[in-house]
Amino acid sequence: MDFSEQLKTIRKERGLTQEQLANELMVSRQAISNWENNKNLPDLEMVVRISKLFHLSRDELILGGNEMTHMAEKLIHDGKETRRAKLNLISISIGAVLLLMGIGCLVIKSLSVEYIDAQGVLHENFFLLPIGFLFIFSSLMTFIGVGFNNLRVKYQMK
Structure with a gap:
């Protein structure tokens, strides 16, 4: 499961709307929508905030499983850059x-x-x-x- 699916699943399990999650993270609802629709990815600081909010490890949030996701690839690429x-x-x-x-x-x-x-x-x-x-x-x-x-x-x- 990649980051977008993971975020949408966790948000719905917690009974939060995109607007409520956006308010918690102090971002726009459009940012949450873009993350969930895989149009955009949050930066590392935001990933840390999301993992703390949902009480998940960053590995669980980013990887979602054992396979490499687009988010993990982005983080590796950003580190190299x-x-x-x-x-x-x-x-x-x-x-x-x-x-x-x-x-x-x-x-x-x-x-x-x-x-x-x-x-x-x-x-x-x-x-x-x-x-x-x-x-x-x-x-x-x-x-x-x-x-x-x-x-x-x-x-x-x-």
Whole structure:
């Protein structure tokens, strides 16, 4: 039994109308109707509220039995999307830090003074150029990797 059938059955067993259930959950009657007609699914917070209202475990409410339902698939998909979004945010943040460090190295190199001391030794921060370019290259590779991963996931789902 999927979520829509489960919700309708439980609501009728408790003798509630869609309007009464909507008032209990502080949603519109149309939301309850959409859930029961499988046009829409509630978010996870609402599933928790419904399970508490009817004194059911979330497994009983979502799964209704042993088979995987549309609601369970939606929750799994949403969890994957959330993890992917967090990973993208972390990757982009790392790329931004690398880019700023690269630019910082180049700015420090351009502002540093190069001189030859009395013994004829050249004092120059030549190492900042390759390090700066390495940071910039690494940040660009990070951004490109995130972009390709997003495109891969987008076209994989279609």
